[in-house]
Structure formats: C-alpha cells, structure tokens
Amino acid sequence: MKTERPTIDRARCESFGGIIASSNPPFLAWVDRNFMRQLGYDSSPLWESGTGQQGYLSAPTEVHWAVTNRCSGGCAGCYMDSHPLRQGAELSLGALKASLRQLAAMGVFHVALGGGEAFEREDFSEIVSYCREVGLVPNLTTNGQTIGDREVAICTLMGQVNVSVDGIGTHYGVNGRSGEFEKAFTALRRLKKAGVQAGINCVVSRNNFPLLAEVIGFAADEGLNEVEFLKFKPSGRGRSRYRGNALTQEMIREFYPRLMRVQRPSSLELKIDCSFIPALLYHRPPKVDLEKCAAAGCEAGNLLLAVTSDGTFSGCSFVDNSDREQIAEIGSRWHTSRHLQRFRNCSAKAREPCRSCGYLEVCRCGCRATALFYDDEFFGPDPECPFVADFRRRSH
Numbered sequence: 001m002k003t004e005r006p007t008i009d010r011a012r013c014e015s016f017g018g019i020i021a022s023s024n025p026p027f028l029a030w031v032d033r034n035f036m037r038q039l040g041y042d043s044s045p046l047w048e049s050g051t052g053q054q055g056y057l058s059a060p061t062e063v064h065w066a067v068t069n070r071c072s073g074g075c076a077g078c079y080m081d082s083h084p085l086r087q088g089a090e091l092s093l094g095a096l097k098a099s100l101r102q103l104a105a106m107g108v109f110h111v112a113l114g115g116g117e118a119f120e121r122e123d124f125s126e127i128v129s130y131c132r133e134v135g136l137v138p139n140l141t142t143n144g145q146t147i148g149d150r151e152v153a154i155c156t157l158m159g160q161v162n163v164s165v166d167g168i169g170t171h172y173g174v175n176g177r178s179g180e181f182e183k184a185f186t187a188l189r190r191l192k193k194a195g196v197q198a199g200i201n202c203v204v205s206r207n208n209f210p211l212l213a214e215v216i217g218f219a220a221d222e223g224l225n226e227v228e229f230l231k232f233k234p235s236g237r238g239r240s241r242y243r244g245n246a247l248t249q250e251m252i253r254e255f256y257p258r259l260m261r262v263q264r265p266s267s268l269e270l271k272i273d274c275s276f277i278p279a280l281l282y283h284r285p286p287k288v289d290l291e292k293c294a295a296a297g298c299e300a301g302n303l304l305l306a307v308t309s310d311g312t313f314s315g316c317s318f319v320d321n322s323d324r325e326q327i328a329e330i331g332s333r334w335h336t337s338r339h340l341q342r343f344r345n346c347s348a349k350a351r352e353p354c355r356s357c358g359y360l361e362v363c364r365c366g367c368r369a370t371a372l373f374y375d376d377e378f379f380g381p382d383p384e385c386p387f388v389a390d391f392r393r394r395s396h
C-alpha cells in the first residue's frame with residue numbers, strides 16, 4: 001500500500017523541539033529538536049538552556065474566537081449568553097485583522113471561529129479570508145440554521161466546520177428547539193456536497209445522554225468526519241440551568257464505556273472536550289495510551305486561548321478574565337497575564353485528592369468552570385470528577 005507523506009505547512013520551535021502543522025491529512029504534531037533540524041530549523045532561543053522551560057507553550061496552538069455575540073438561535077443554556085441583537089461592543093474588522101496578524105506572528109495555527117453566530121457578522125467572509133491570508137487555519141462552529149450560497153462559499157475556506165446538533169430528529173439536548181434538526185441536517189448535506197470537512201458538535205447533558213449512539217450513527221451514515229462531544233458547562237445562561245441539566249455522577253462514570261460501546265467502524269473521529277477527561281481517567285487508562293492519542297485535561301493558557309466578541313481574552317471560553325485584558329495586547333500578555341498564570345498553576349497548587357492522583361499532570365485538576373460553579377474556588381478540585389466525588393463521600 002502506498003502511504004503519502006503529509007504536507008507540512010507550518011512549524012514553530014518550542015523548548016522540546018517544535019510543533020508542526022499538516023493540512024493533508026490535517027494534524028498538529030509535537031516533534032523533537034532533531035526533527036526540527038531536518039526541517040531546516042538549526043537553532044532557536046527556546047533551545048538554549050534556561051529559556052523556554054516555563055512549563056507552557058510559547059504561544060497557543062488554537063484560539064477560540066467569538067467574533068460576535070449576536071445570535072438568533074436563542075439556545076436556553078448558551079454559555080456565551082448570546083442575543084439576537086448586539087449586546088455591548090464588538091471588535092471592528094480592522095481591530096480583528098490586527099490581532100489575527102499578531103496571533104499568526106506568534107505561531108498560532110488554528111482559529112476556531114464562533115460566537116454568537118459568526119454568519120450574523122456581515123463582514124464574516126473578510127475575517128475568514130484574512131485568516132488564510134496570514135497563514136491561520138480558520139475553523140467554524142455554526143448552528144447551521146441559515147446555510148445558503150454565501151455561507152457555503154465561506155465554509156469552503158475553512159479547515160473544519162462543525163454544526164451544532166444535540167439530538168437526531170428532535171433536539172433533545174439542553175439547547176434545542178423543534179425544527180432545528182432539519183435545517184442543521186440540510187446544512188450538513190450542503191457542506192459535504194461542496195467538499196467541506198464537516199462534523200457535529202454535540203453538547204451532552206442529562207436529557208440527551210441516552211441518545212449518544214443515535215448522534216454517532218447519524219454522523220457515520222452521513223459520512224461526516226467528526227463528532228465532538230462537549231460537556232454541558234455552567235457558564236452564561238448554562239449557569240441557571242445547570243443543576244437540572246448537568247450529567248449525573250452515574251452518567252459521568254458511564255460516559256466513556258458507553259462511547260466505546262456505541263462507536264462505529266468508520267472514518268468518523270470521536271472527540272471529547274477537555275472537561276470530559278476526568279470521566280475518561282476514572283477508567284484508569286495506561287498513561288502511554290493517553291500520550292499516544294494526545295488526551296489531556298485543561299489546556300487553558302497553554303494550547304488554548306479564548307476571545308470574546310469585545311476582544312477580551314481568557315484561558316478558556318467558559319471562564320471570564322476579570323482583568324478584562326484585550327487580545328490586542330496578547331503579544332506581551334501571553335507570558336505576564338495573571339489570569340493565564342492561574343490556569344498554568346493549577347497542578348502546582350492542587351489540593352487533595354488531586355495532589356496525590358497519578359493522573360494529575362494529565363488532567364490538571366479537571367474543569368475550572370465546574371470547580372468555580374460548585375465551590376467558587378479557582379484552585380479547587382473539579383467536584384464532578386468521579387475520583388473527587390468518591391474522596392468527598394469518604395471524607396464526610
């Protein structure tokens with residue numbers, strides 16, 4: 001069988017060697033210094049002893065950017081608390097472009113565009129074209145409710161487009177309303193026909209947990225390339241709906257075995273967001289296997305950076321930056337931001353049972369949004385982690 005060499009489009013140095021990005025097939029890979037030398041990178045200040053050893057990357061690899069907070073979707077649990085009419089300031093096209101240039105210069109690879117509903121920005125196609133112009137790969141999450149010719153044309157520039165689908169036929173999830181699935185389904189078919197890499201984002205909450213197999217089956221039958229399961233988060237409008245809709249402890253423990261049972265032999269990739277990592281670790285996978293599939297917990301302020309529609313950056317889309325630091329300043333703030341530093345310090349400041357957990361360096365204490373919601377403690381353990389739940393039960 002002939003195996004094709006991947007096309008390496010971009011690379012950047014890191015203290016351990018570097019990160020390479022391929023578009024065909026699409027992947028990012030962490031490589032050592034020898035590999036980087038073979039690519040023509042003979043030296044880097046990050047390779048000199050004493051520099052670049054700070055325990056986090058020299059820049060994020062991926063930035064999640066809500067380019068608008070406008071959205072006609074009206075999802076009941078929207079973590080962005082988006083509204084049909086613009087609320088507050090929105091970055092101008094000029095300001096967005098300046099920050100995209102800066103991110104590209106820092107070596108960021110991907111920008112995950114969303115909102116709000118990104119298509120509700122009239123200048124969205126210019127934002128996407130500009131990402132390509134400066135060498136960033138734009139990806140998109142959309143509700144798929146208004147995918148006409150303009151939208152399909154924009155999507156052909158994307159690396160990956162995920163349409164939000166929380167249940168098949170009827171929306172069973174925390175966010176859905178009737179009629180949405182048909183439009184999302186038509187959108188996915190149109191995108192596939194136009195040759196766009198298309199998949200599904202599925203928010204997993206109490207009411208659609210029993211239906212994960214249907215979502216996977218649908219995606220496999222439609223020839224989609226990815227389903228990303230997002231754990232329902234207590235942020236934005238999700239806060240007030242959280243206690244009634246969050247996964248139960250039994251569901252969290254059952255999540256990973258269920259996913260393994262219902263996966264299909266197909267080219268469909270199943271992804272989980274980092275807040276699901278404790279649910280996976282509970283089944284005690286060997287660390288070498290985790291490394292092979294790059295499974296890791298909270299990546300805020302390391303691989304990940306998030307930006308809200310008014311330009312405020314934060315480590316993760318689900319936790320606010322109370323210092324309101326602006327993306328325009330990210331070049332200098334990446335290393336100095338107190339907000340980002342807090343995420344990076346989570347393992348060092350871990351309390352029990354995380355401090356003694358063999359997975360601490362993989363998991364990094366679970367989801368900060370969940371810890372803040374229940375205990376209002378940034379450095380506290382994630383109360384939904386099964387190890388933490390067992391520990392607390394034993395201690396009471």
Ligand SMILES: C[S@@+](CC[C@H](N)C(=O)[O-])C[C@H]1O[C@@H](n2cnc3c(N)ncnc32)[C@H](O)[C@@H]1O
Pocket residue numbers: 071073075077078079080114115116117118141142143144163164175201202203230231232233234235237238
């Ligand atoms: C905020 S939306 C913005 C993009 C677009 N308007 C959409 O609906 O897909 C981005 C993703 O977050 C998901 N989402 C919304 N509220 C959430 C919550 N409380 N917890 C986790 N994911 C959530 C949505 O289903 C969607 O896949």
